[in-house]
Amino acid sequence: MSVTEAWDAFMALLESEAPATARSFRPGATAAAVDAAERATGLSWPKELREFVTCQGGQREYAPDAAEPFGGQILPAQDMFGLDQILAERTMMIEVWQGIIEGDAEYFPGGYDGVIAAHPHAGSRAGAFLPHYIPISGMDGYLYFCDLRPGEAHGSVRAYYQDASDDDSYTWRSITEMVTGLRAAIAGGSAVDMWEPRIENDEVFWQPEGSGDQPARPTQHTPGRLVVHTGYDAPPADALARPFESPGADIDAIAHAVRAAAEAKYGAVRVSGAQTNLRWIPQIPGFVADCRATVGGIVMPYAAVITDTPSEFLVVEIPSEGASFER
Structure with a gap:
């Protein structure tokens, strides 16, 4: 044609x-x-x-x-x-x-x-x-x-x-x-x-995509939210209050993992970037790092869970209903 x-x-x-x-x-x-x-x-x-x-x-x-x-x-x-x-x-x-x-x-x-x-x-x-x-x-x-x-x-x-x-x-x-x-x-x-x-x-x-059918994103835990089992206890409440005590997690490695997860779902053609929302992230297993990836020009929320292996992360896309993280 x-x-x-x-x-x-x-x-x-x-x-x-x-x-x-x-x-x-x-x-x-x-x-x-x-x-x-x-x-x-x-x-x-x-x-x-x-x-x-x-x-x-x-x-x-x-x-x-x-x-x-x-x-x-x-x-x-x-x-x-x-x-x-x-x-x-x-x-x-x-x-x-x-x-x-x-x-x-x-x-x-x-x-x-x-x-x-x-x-x-x-x-x-x-x-x-x-x-x-x-x-x-x-x-x-x-x-x-x-x-x-x-x-x-x-x-x-x-x-x-x-x-x-x-x-x-x-x-x-x-x-x-x-x-x-x-x-x-x-x-x-x-x-x-x-x-x-x-x-x-x-x-x-x-x-x-989906904006006409999906409900508004809730601000509190509801039964419909995604529950992610990390395998780790929740990190201490002051985990972000002491950024100079350790070099922290590898920000670039986290961004790479988020991008790889987005590309696996949507294809490399649609994903144009990924990054974390913090400049320093503690290397504490179970810590949840807020991230984002740009898919088809739309910024989408992701989370990367720190594990006890510095180069490995549990990455999940956050649905409109939100997500909670448990052991």
Whole structure:
């Protein structure tokens, strides 16, 4: 299936189920405009990317006096870009990262060119926005971009997060897969990057996965909360009051364990970061360290229980009902 065929099938679905969203898209670019944009980036665009920007020209910008000021979104919390916005967003992101890197020569000794050279293969995380990234959608510092570096993941669609830069791998292998996947998700109500689609007032909108069905998180112990049996007695109440008596647990090892647990459940493609909520954690078996992992752009709570083996932790995801920890 070509990009055009996938897009036409997607628009047919929207025209039937969410016509306001279908009407929100501007006409696509001409072949001449795509040629000019490609030359402006200095990159060779894959056929799918060229075809995609001729299918659609992005969504209408908000206009207070418009009859339909908002048409919904086919991507979670992002607007699709037209050709001009693609170029403008790419230019801005390159300038931002040039400034960041040039302002920290100690951390980036090779400068922006060094970062580019150190990450030559598509799909690999650079920890920055590279010139080979073509943003196709975005909002508030969050983007989906087409990775044009060479390699097996050339042309894949990846995520960029404001607080974590580029993701570790691709979200979709190709633009066709993205369009087909979004159509299937909206038709079936299935989640994309932990966001669920809904259709109301002829528009597609997205909400955090499960937010429409799960109860508010309780603040006290209830029978419905997760009970975690740690195998250890509760740590002393003053465990955090004496941070200089020992080197404490390995913060980086805890974060790695939390990330590994999140990736095992959601896949590495969705997990963009993990960390603890404290700068120092006592190496006391049974101590519960509050942590978090970013899954599909959503920060999710985790807990890591310290064990009597410094490099091993009991990691659990905290459900909306909360959790209690017992021996």
